[in-house]
């Protein structure tokens with residue numbers, strides 16, 4: 221019997237179109253609910269902490285999963301209890317027909333939440349179509365509210381377009397619209413208050429993410445990490461911050477509200493306050509590898525299984541056995557920590 225078990229749900233608990241749910245669990249008993257699908261390893265930005273300045277080592281097209289393969293895997297994962305899918309990249313919006321993929325994914329029976337992480341360069345144009353095709357919400361990566369610094373970080377001049385995309389997503393209800401900001405000491409830690417003001421002014425959730433050892437150039441070190449505790453202290457110098465806790469056990473962000481204004485601040489602290497104990501995430505890379513942890517140094521090639529002509533039960537067997545090998549957590553704080561062989565843009569966050 222493949223690992224995992226089937227539970228018959230009460231009427232209220234039955235997600236759309238399901239009679240029972242096979243829970244995809246790892247060897248620590250953690251149920252997997254969130255699948256992050258990287259649909260491309262390409263990106264039109266060159267964020268210094270993510271991808272090198274040269275368009276070096278994107279995979280050949282034949283190595284990248286087709287939409288049909290992505291949809292088949294998504295259908296099988298959802299059948300195994302995944303209720304939330306996040307589409308990522310590289311930059312997912314550089315892949316043609318992403319809106320068609322969103323439409324197909326949103327029709328999967330049992331899927332409760334479909335989200336997208338983007339750098340926002342063309343979100344203003346695409347938001348209405350993505351919403352109409354079933355996208356629920358969007359997260360935009362933005363590490364500076366200063367146009368010149370944005371350009372220095374991303375090597376792109378799309379600052380105003382990204383802001384327009386955020387506001388358009390909010391206007392049409394791709395809610396909650398979230399902005400993810402990676403803080404790097406010596407680079408943008410002075411933007412905590414400007415982002416807080418942005419959140420208050422536009423009632424948009426801003427999440428500050430600790431710098432992780434996933435950069436292509438290997439420049440990460442602990443001194444460059446601006447911890448969540450530091451961010452909170454900086455905010456409390458100016459605002460009354462009210463803890464609102466986590467939206468659910470698996471959430472990565474510790475959230476705070478402003479006592480006197482709309483807006484929301486999230487602290488994502490993988491380095492200083494790891495949240496692996498409740499991890500419910502599994503990832504699929506653009507070239508068809510299952511990653512059981514963001515920091516996995518081992519990957520599991522499901523593309524070869526698919527392209528070998530395997531039937532659904534064989535693919536399910538591969539998925540469930542792979543999840544059984546999921547790491548207990550990352551080892552960033554361990555002396556023997558080894559960064560993964562892929563940088564963030566090849567994983568998709």
Ligand code: SF4
Nearest residue numbers: 496499513514549550
């Ligand atoms: S580091 Fe790995 S185990 Fe920890 S929360 Fe992230 S994906 Fe889960």
